[in-house]
Amino acid sequence: MDRTVRPDKVPARLGGRRLVAVDTVEMTFLVEDDVQFRAGQYCRVDLGTLRWKDRKTSRKFSMVNAPSESDRIVIATRASDSGYKRSLDALVDGDPVTIERIKGDLVLPEKRRRPLSFIAGGIGIAPFVSMLRELDHRNALHDVRLVYLNRSASSAAYLAELLKLAEDNPGFEIIPVMTRDESWQGERRRLSVETLRSTHGEPRDYDHYVVGTPRMVRAAVDALSDAHVKRSRIHDEDFSGYDR
Numbered sequence: 001m002d003r004t005v006r007p008d009k010v011p012a013r014l015g016g017r018r019l020v021a022v023d024t025v026e027m028t029f030l031v032e033d034d035v036q037f038r039a040g041q042y043c044r045v046d047l048g049t050l051r052w053k054d055r056k057t058s059r060k061f062s063m064v065n066a067p068s069e070s071d072r073i074v075i076a077t078r079a080s081d082s083g084y085k086r087s088l089d090a091l092v093d094g095d096p097v098t099i100e101r102i103k104g105d106l107v108l109p110e111k112r113r114r115p116l117s118f119i120a121g122g123i124g125i126a127p128f129v130s131m132l133r134e135l136d137h138r139n140a141l142h143d144v145r146l147v148y149l150n151r152s153a154s155s156a157a158y159l160a161e162l163l164k165l166a167e168d169n170p171g172f173e174i175i176p177v178m179t180r181d182e183s184w185q186g187e188r189r190r191l192s193v194e195t196l197r198s199t200h201g202e203p204r205d206y207d208h209y210v211v212g213t214p215r216m217v218r219a220a221v222d223a224l225s226d227a228h229v230k231r232s233r234i235h236d237e238d239f240s241g242y243d244r
C-alpha cells in the first residue's frame with residue numbers, strides 16, 4: 001500500500017538537531033506516514049503550545065532534505081529571541097509538532113532549458129540545499145551555479161557540505177561571497193551587474209532562482225534586470241520574517 005500522504009496537517013516528532021553554522025540549527029522531524037513534497041517547497045511548523053508567549057504558534061520553513069527522504073521533514077533556522085524560536089529551541093527529541101500546508105512555487109523546472117543559477121542570501125540557502133541534494137540523488141547535478149552571500153564564513157549554513165558537493169560534481173560551481181569577513185580570501189563584493197558578469201559571464205543564458213531577505217532579493221532582481229535578464233527567467237522567494 002502506498003502510504004505517501006500530502007494532507008494539510010502531518011503529525012511529527014522531533015528526531016534530532018545539529019548546528020549547521022553559528023546560531024543556525026538544522027532540525028529533523030520524523031513523520032509516521034511518508035510525506036510528499038517537491039524540492040524548494042516550504043511548510044509551517046506548528047508547535048501547538050508555546051513555552052514563551054508569541055503572536056503565532058507556527059512559522060514557515062523551507063525543507064532542506066531531498067523529497068526522496070520521505071519519512072522526514074528537515075528544516076534549518078536561525079535562532080532569535082521571539083517566543084516561537086525560543087520554544088522551538090526548547091523542544092527535546094520525541095516532542096510532537098504539526099507540519100502544515102506544504103506548498104511553494106519555487107521548484108526545479110520539469111524540463112531544463114538553460115543552466116540553473118541559484119542566488120542565496122543567508123538562510124535563504126535552505127530551499128537550494130533541498131534542490132541540490134535532489135539533483136545529486138538523481139545524478140543530475142550539472143550546469144548549476146550557486147552564488148551564496150553571507151556576512152561571514154562562520155554564519156554560512158552548509159558551506160562545507162556545499163563546497164564538497166562542488167568538489168565531487170564538476171558541473172556544479174559554488175561562488176561563496178562573504179560581505180563582512182575581513183579574513184575571507186574569495187569574493188566579498190555585493191551583487192551588481194559587474195559581479196554577476198564575473199560569476200556568470202552572460203547572465204541572460206541562465207534561469208535564475210533567488211532566495212533571501214526581502215532586501216537582498218530586491219537587490220538581486222534589480223542587478224539581474226540591469227543585466228537584461230527577462231523577469232520571466234527570475235524565480236524569487238523572500239523570507240519575509242527576516243526584514244529587520
Ligand SMILES: Cc1cc2nc3c(=O)[nH]c(=O)nc-3n(C[C@H](O)[C@H](O)[C@H](O)COP(=O)(O)OP(=O)(O)OC[C@H]3O[C@@H](n4cnc5c(N)ncnc54)[C@H](O)[C@@H]3O)c2cc1C
Binds near residue numbers: 059063081239243244
Ligand atoms: C516562504 C518562506 C520560507 C521560509 N523559510 C525559512 C527557512 O527555511 N528558515 C528560516 O529560518 N526562516 C524561514 N522563513 C522565515 C520564517 O518563517 C520566520 O519568519 C523567520 O525565521 C523569523 O522568525 P522569528 O520568530 O525569529 O521572527 P518573528 O517574530 O516572526 O518576526 C518576523 C517579523 O515580524 C515582525 N513582527 C514581530 N511581531 C509582530 C507583530 N506583533 N505585528 C507585526 N509584525 C511583527 C518582526 O519585526 C519581524 O520583521 C521563511 C519565510 C517564508 C515566507
